[in-house]
Amino acid sequence: MILCLVDDDPVSLEALTFASRLGDVEACVFGDAKVDGYVAQARRVAHDRLDEYAPEAWAQAIVELAPDVVVAPGTDRGHEVLAHVAARLGVPLAANVVEAEVDGDTLRLTRQRWGGSLLEEARLTGSPKLIQIASHAV
Numbered sequence: 001m002i003l004c005l006v007d008d009d010p011v012s013l014e015a016l017t018f019a020s021r022l023g024d025v026e027a028c029v030f031g032d033a034k035v036d037g038y039v040a041q042a043r044r045v046a047h048d049r050l051d052e053y054a055p056e057a058w059a060q061a062i063v064e065l066a067p068d069v070v071v072a073p074g075t076d077r078g079h080e081v082l083a084h085v086a087a088r089l090g091v092p093l094a095a096n097v098v099e100a101e102v103d104g105d106t107l108r109l110t111r112q113r114w115g116g117s118l119l120e121e122a123r124l125t126g127s128p129k130l131i132q133i134a135s136h137a138v
Contacts, residue, residue, distance in 0.1 A: 001026055003067035005058075006033045006042075007077060013038065014138040015073035022069060022102055030058055053077065059084030067128050069107070074135035082132050093130040094122060098137040107131065 004019040006012040008031040016038045019025040027035045027042040035042045045061045058081045062070055070085060072078035079095065086093040098119070099110040107124040112134045124131065 001065070001067045002069045002071065003028050003062065003065055004039070005030075005062065005070065005072040005078060005081060006035055007031050007073075007075075008033050009073060009075050009077065011073040011075050011078075011135060014136065015071050015078070015133055017138045018100070018133045019069075019071035022071075022100060022107075025071075026067075028062055028065060030061075055080045055084055059088060063088055069129045069131070072130075072132045074133050074137065078132050082130050085128075086130050089128070091126045091128065091130060092124065093132065094124050095132045096134040097131045098134050100131060112137075 002019055002023050002025045004016050004025050004027050006027045006029045025039050027039045029042050029044045062085050072082040082093055094109050096112040097109050098112055101108045107129050109122045109124055111120045111122055113120050
């Protein structure tokens with residue numbers, strides 16, 4: 001399963017577009033974000049304690065969904081939540097990704113470095129694969 005973190009930030013829709021290039025995407029929606037027309041399935045996470053931003057709780061919700069790939073938007077929240085997921089699971093996280101391609105059990109990535117003046121080619125293995133897209137990469 002490819003899961004995309006979606007919140008009220010419009011950059012989340014960029015993340016959904018990016019994730020759809022990897023395959024069928026399910027949205028993990030926090031808040032009142034609208035994803036109609038972007039994905040076939042959305043999992044809306046709702047609880048009274050999650051009315052406010054709660055990065056550790058959001059991360060736990062993602063962990064419990066047990067995805068193969070998680071894509072997060074290039075926002076402060078996207079960075080923080082995915083960092084919590086990576087720490088909980090002990091897996092690597094690739095940030096500032098501008099391109100990704102499935103290559104068997106590996107993701108081939110292109111990442112921005114040095115403010116976009118350098119592009120890095122990388123491979124991401126393990127499970128789940130965590131990627132945070134660069135802001136406005138889509």
